[in-house]
Amino acid sequence: TGTTRPIRILQFVQRCAKHGDALSVISAIDSFCSKVEWAMNVGDKKGEILDAIVLETRPRWVLELGTYCGYSTVRIARLLPPGARLVTIEMNPHYAQVAKEVIQHAGLEAQVELLVGSSSILIPQLKKKLDIEKFDLVFIDHWKISYLPDTKLLEECGLLRAGSVLLADNVVCPGAPDYLHYVRNSPQYQSQYYQSYLEYLQVEDGLEKSIFLG
Ligand SMILES: CCCNc1ncnc2c1ncn2[C@@H]1O[C@H](/C=C/CNC(=O)c2cc(-c3ccc(F)cc3)cc(O)c2O)[C@@H](O)[C@H]1O
Numbered sequence: 001t002g003t004t005r006p007i008r009i010l011q012f013v014q015r016c017a018k019h020g021d022a023l024s025v026i027s028a029i030d031s032f033c034s035k036v037e038w039a040m041n042v043g044d045k046k047g048e049i050l051d052a053i054v055l056e057t058r059p060r061w062v063l064e065l066g067t068y069c070g071y072s073t074v075r076i077a078r079l080l081p082p083g084a085r086l087v088t089i090e091m092n093p094h095y096a097q098v099a100k101e102v103i104q105h106a107g108l109e110a111q112v113e114l115l116v117g118s119s120s121i122l123i124p125q126l127k128k129k130l131d132i133e134k135f136d137l138v139f140i141d142h143w144k145i146s147y148l149p150d151t152k153l154l155e156e157c158g159l160l161r162a163g164s165v166l167l168a169d170n171v172v173c174p175g176a177p178d179y180l181h182y183v184r185n186s187p188q189y190q191s192q193y194y195q196s197y198l199e200y201l202q203v204e205d206g207l208e209k210s211i212f213l214g
Pocket residue numbers: 040041042065066067068069089090091092095117118119120141142143144146169170173174198199
């Protein structure tokens with residue numbers, strides 16, 4: 001019974017990244033996952049697109065579905081203006097614990113609310129739990145079959161406003177065909193594909209940015 005991949009990623013971050021330095025945490029994870037062990041982080045190439053969309057959106061409230069080790073949590077949180085908050089939902093307690101320590105190592109715990117549980121249970125509780133009105137940006141990167149049901153749940157719970165941005169990872173690989181069809185054909189969304197590459201590999205993947213029109 002050895003360690004897990006998330007633990008090995010955390011140990012590398014704790015050994016090689018500078019405490020309080022988000023960029024060093026990001027590059028440590030990218031270095032480990034490109035040279036030692038692949039892991040399903042959004043990665044550096046798609047990460048640059050994520051960064052650009054966070055900066056152009058200037059969100060006050062961000063939701064992330066699927067924290068995993070906290071790589072994209074750190075990428076997003078480091079770019080938030082003072083007072084902005086990132087709520088990230090992770091159903092696996094082991095992954096959540098690793099992510100908590102990665103986020104702490106980056107010095108970003110004040111900007112991040114990490115909730116342990118299933119999105120389908122927690123999304124309906126967000127308004128009363130966190131006194132949230134609407135999300136300005138949602139980064140979707142959890143089980144690909146859950147992208148569409150959770151998007152509909154966000155609509156039903158009144159957590160999206162005209163102009164809210166959904167950004168979905170992996171719309172090509174592994175793919176989220178039902179989600180893609182929905183956001184590209186629904187009159188309630190203005191959708192755009194950002195072509196890129198699967199993390200740490202030379203395989204096509206991309207992000208889909210979909211603006212909710214209300
Ligand atoms: C009720 C289930 C849905 N609700 C949920 N609520 C909260 N957390 C949820 C979650 N689903 C999944 N999670 C968590 O998100 C994470 C899951 C992410 C799934 N991601 C992928 O499968 C994925 C997979 C690949 C991949 C690509 C190519 C390949 F050959 C192999 C894998 C690349 C990626 O970038 C990916 O994101 C885990 O931490 C899991 O515990």
